Amino acid sequence: xxxxxxxxxxxxxxxxxxxxxxxxxxxxxxxxxxxxxxxxxxxxxxxxxxxxxxxxxxxxxxxxxxxxxxxxxxxxxxxxxxxxxxxxxxxxxxxxxxxxxxxxxxxxxxxxxxxxxxxxxxxxxxxxxxxxxxxxxxxxxxxxxxxxxxxxxxxxxxxxxxxxxxxxxxxxxxxxxxxxxxxxxxxxxxxxxxxxxxxxxxxxxxxxxxxxxxxxxxxxxxxxxxxxxxxxxxxxxxxxxxxxxxxxxxxxxxxxxxxxxxxxxxxxxxxxxxxxxxxxxxxxxxxxxxxxxxxxxxxxxxxxxxxxxxxxxxxxxxxxxxxxxxxxxxxxxxxxxxxxxxxxxxxxxxxxxxxxxxxxxxxxxxxxxxxxxxxxxxxxxxxxxxxxxxxxxxxxxxxxxxxxxxxxxxxxxxxxxxxxxxxxxxxxxxxxxxxxxxxxxxxxxxxxxx
Amino acid sequence: xxxxxxxxxxxxxxxxxxxxxxxxxxxxxxxxxxxxxxxxxxxxxxxxxxxxxxxxxxxxxxxxxxxxxxxxxxxxxxxxxxxxxxxxxxxxxxxxxxxxxxxxxxxxxxxxxxxxxxxxxxxxxxxxxxxxxxxxxxxxxxxxxxxxxxxxxxxxxxxxxxxxxxxxxxxxxxxxxxxxxxxxxxxxxxxxxxxxxxxxxxxxxxxxxxxxxxxxxxxxxxxxxxxxxxxxxxxxxxxxxxxxxxxxxxxxxxxxxxxxxxxxxxxxxxxxxxxxxxxxxxxxxxxxxxxxxxxxxxxxxxxxxxxxxxxxxxxxxxxxxxxxxxxxxxxxxxxxxxx
Numbered sequence: 139x140x141x142x143x144x145x146x147x148x149x150x151x152x153x154x155x156x157x158x159x160x161x162x163x164x165x166x167x168x169x170x171x172x173x174x175x176x177x178x179x180x181x182x183x184x185x186x187x188x189x190x191x192x193x194x195x196x197x198x199x200x201x202x203x204x205x206x207x208x209x210x211x212x213x214x215x216x217x218x219x220x221x222x223x224x225x226x227x228x229x230x231x232x233x234x235x236x237x238x239x240x241x242x243x244x245x246x247x248x249x250x251x252x253x254x255x256x257x258x259x260x261x262x263x264x265x266x267x268x269x270x271x272x273x274x275x276x277x278x279x280x281x282x283x284x285x286x287x288x289x290x291x292x293x294x295x296x297x298x299x300x301x302x303x304x305x306x307x308x309x310x311x312x313x314x315x316x317x318x319x320x321x322x323x324x325x326x327x328x329x330x331x332x333x334x335x336x337x338x339x340x341x342x343x344x345x346x347x348x349x350x351x352x353x354x355x356x357x358x359x360x361x362x363x364x365x366x367x368x369x370x371x372x373x374x375x376x377x378x379x380x381x382x383x384x385x386x387x388x389x390x391x392x393x394x395x396x397x398x399x400x401x402x403x404x405x406x407x408x409x410x411x412x413x414x415x416x417x418x419x420x421x422x423x424x425x426x427x428x429x430x431x432x433x434x435x436x437x438x439x440x441x442x443x444x445x446x447x448x449x450x451x452x453x454x455x456x457x458x459x460x461x462x463x464x465x466x467x468x469x470x471x472x473x474x475x476x477x478x479x480x481x482x483x484x485x486x487x488x489x490x491x492x493x494x495x496x497x498x499x500x501x502x503x504x505x506x507x508x509x510x511x512x513x514x515x516x517x518x519x520x521x522x523x524x525x526x527x528x529x530x531x532x533x534x535x536x537x538x539x540x541x542x543x544x545x546x547x548x549x550x551x552x553x554x555x556x557x558x559x560x561x562x563x564x565x566x567x568x569x570x571x572x573x574x575x576x577x578x579x580x581x582x583x584x585x586x587x588x
Numbered sequence: 589x590x591x592x593x594x595x596x597x598x599x600x601x602x603x604x605x606x607x608x609x610x611x612x613x614x615x616x617x618x619x620x621x622x623x624x625x626x627x628x629x630x631x632x633x634x635x636x637x638x639x640x641x642x643x644x645x646x647x648x649x650x651x652x653x654x655x656x657x658x659x660x661x662x663x664x665x666x667x668x669x670x671x672x673x674x675x676x677x678x679x680x681x682x683x684x685x686x687x688x689x690x691x692x693x694x695x696x697x698x699x700x701x702x703x704x705x706x707x708x709x710x711x712x713x714x715x716x717x718x719x720x721x722x723x724x725x726x727x728x729x730x731x732x733x734x735x736x737x738x739x740x741x742x743x744x745x746x747x748x749x750x751x752x753x754x755x756x757x758x759x760x761x762x763x764x765x766x767x768x769x770x771x772x773x774x775x776x777x778x779x780x781x782x783x784x785x786x787x788x789x790x791x792x793x794x795x796x797x798x799x800x801x802x803x804x805x806x807x808x809x810x811x812x813x814x815x816x817x818x819x820x821x822x823x824x825x826x827x828x829x830x831x832x833x834x835x836x837x838x839x840x841x842x843x844x845x846x847x848x849x850x851x852x853x854x855x856x857x858x859x860x861x862x863x864x865x866x867x868x869x870x871x872x873x874x875x876x877x878x879x880x881x882x883x884x885x886x887x888x889x890x891x892x893x894x895x896x897x898x899x900x901x902x903x904x905x906x907x908x909x910x911x912x913x914x915x916x917x918x919x920x921x922x923x924x925x926x927x
Binding site (some may be wrong): 330333341548553 | 589594597598601602605606608609612615616620623680696700701702719721723725741742750783784785786804817852853856879885895899900913
């Protein structure tokens with residue numbers, strides 16, 4: 139609500155930016171990326187610094203700090219995948235019940251993760267550490283859908299791809315900074331894990347504060363680009379549900395009924411099928427090492443390569459999605475992944491190969507992660523935005539989980555090369571299917587899937 | 589709330605949080621200084637030459653606070669609690685035999701620590717070094733000093749990722765030929781070739797003839813004792829529920845830690861000795877959970893580390909299931925009997 143009142147008076151100049159001045163194209167009267175998106179991006183950046191600090195030192199803490207054996211640590215991962223899917227759906231649904239809840243549900247998720255950091259100091263054995271990590275991930279599951287809903291609600295349909303791109307780029311920047319901060323602290327201390335967790339906690343609290351202070355509550359923050367007026371933007375939140383007249387009430391049944399909408403069903407199916415052929419990151423890095431003989435010393439840096447490419451490409455590809463069509467870019471992203479697989483399958487072992495594969499892998503994320511949310515947003519009414527996005531995310535996450543199980547089994551049975559070949563063929567078939575099924579049309583303001 | 593108020597609230601919160609964060613870092617770095625001071629009542633340590641061929645010495649990583657913390661130190665084998673001679677060489681894990689040492693150490697990089705395995709000669713000079721892909725865990729040298737092996741924990745690179753794996757490497761110190769992961773070996777399980785993506789190896793121990801080794805292999809939730817053949821590059825399962833095996837000097841038995849049902853998940857191991865000829869398992873008289881690859885002092889006596897006030901202490905125990913554990917040295921880990 140905070141920003142809504144300040145915005146109401148000056149809708150046109152609410153967020154003047156070089157962007158809007160430089161690109162005075164048809165109907166782009168509002169800044170491409172609103173302050174809410176920037177605020178949410180800042181929250182994600184700060185939170186990712188905090189969480190990646192912990193992630194980076196946790197193995198070292200468990201083995202060297204506590205002297206525990208970390209094997210069997212991930213035993214609960216499989217069970218937890220199912221649970222986190224439920225949490226995500228619940229978070230999406232809760233956020234939709236009554237206007238203005240997105241912010242508070244997301245805030246609860248951020249706060250829960252923040253509280254986990256000092257708890258890590260007290261957990262001295264594996265079971266409590268596992269529980270704290272599970273709580274941390276529950277917070278992440280809870281906040282993801284409401285946060286993405288807030289991003290989509292505070293950006294106009296024509297610029298949503300860019301808004302998500304900016305957010306994902308900021309998020310990734312935080313993820314890259316976190317480990318760096320953590321190791322600086324470890325360097326300045328001896329066994330300074332307590333300091334790492336404490337600093338991580340302070341950083342996380344800062345993230346929650348930025349959310350509370352600078353992200354407007356409710357759907358009221360919407361710049362209402364269709365109307366081009368601030369009147370709608372300032373409408374009271376409680377009426378948000380009825381404002382659309384025929385809009386569905388945010389019940390659980392309504393959330394599930396979303397799947398009857400052809401646009402959302404289309405994009406969910408697309409994400410699901412393509413997700414079924416998307417090999418998980420750790421396998422990609424392992425394959426890189428197996429096939430190309432990346433030295434062990436560099437192995438830990440492979441995810442950094444993907445993240446850097448994601449960071450670089452998120453905004454340009456988000457903008458491209460706005461202009462060229464989100465489905466096109468989403469499919470093209472999978473094309474990049476296909477190319478990466480193909481490179482892994484070739485017998486060419488040039489020194490540029492790891493860079494090319496990681497660049498394509500990051501490009502895949504840049505073209506699919508935020509872009510999918512932007513595309514899905516257009517198929518879901520505002521009142522059910524969180525639930526709808528949660529559905530798509532959950533579908534995709536479960537599909538990828540199934541794929542990683544299947545890929546692991548295929549690797550065992552046939553070896554890495556054949557398994558990757560199978561994934562490549564499956565991915566190509568899925569991508570082809572969607573290209574034929576719904577021929578790509580030019581971007582229309584009304585049709586986000588175009 | 590106006591924008592001004594919100595910014596003020598944020599700035600004041602920022603000041604408080606920055607204060608807390610700074611205080612915690614300062615507190616932790618003050619601890620660093622404390623650890624550079626020798627503790628009163630701790631072992632006497634003086635810098636001096638440490639040789640891997642000196643007669644009847646025990647060499648280990650010194651964990652006592654002070655200037656020689658984490659350095660390889662040596663004591664007379666007959667008086668392990670006596671004055672220590674510190675070498676200046678820092679290791680996280682260490683083992684030695686016949687004048688060859690393997691030292692797993694951290695390399696402090698600009699962004700993060702990496703690890704390497706260093707092959708040492710009898711006077712602790714570096715002969716060779718190899719990258720280690722994760723946090724060092726176990727180290728061994730074959731009785732002849734020709735082969736060295738190490739294990740590292742690898743993992744934890746995704747968001748809140750909790751899946752760890754281990755990787756065991758073997759190097760021929762004479763030729764420099766490195767097998768960076770035992771996963772490259774063919775696995776023979778129950779008489780047939782076995783393949784699985786989830787296979788992990790750890791805890792290598794070598795036979796005296798330089799042709800084979802024993803190690804732990806885990807797959808689908810079960811741990812196996814495997815016998816490895818260095819020439820054929822195969823491993824064959826010989827027993828289940830064996831972790832971190834250590835072959836006796838006479839080559840007839842393996843001491844190991846066994847996951848015992850009913851123990852807490854964080855301390856699940858008891859020490860056992862397996863007779864390789866009869867397959868008979870003997871429970872040892874150590875009631876505590878031990879997470880170490882034990883060392884044979886001779887054919888009847890074992891030495892291992894347990895958590896202590898300064899990281900770890902060394903304990904000894906008969907290998908036949910009799911007697912009681914006895915502490916032989918404090919603030920020490922990774923022991924190796926030399927000479």
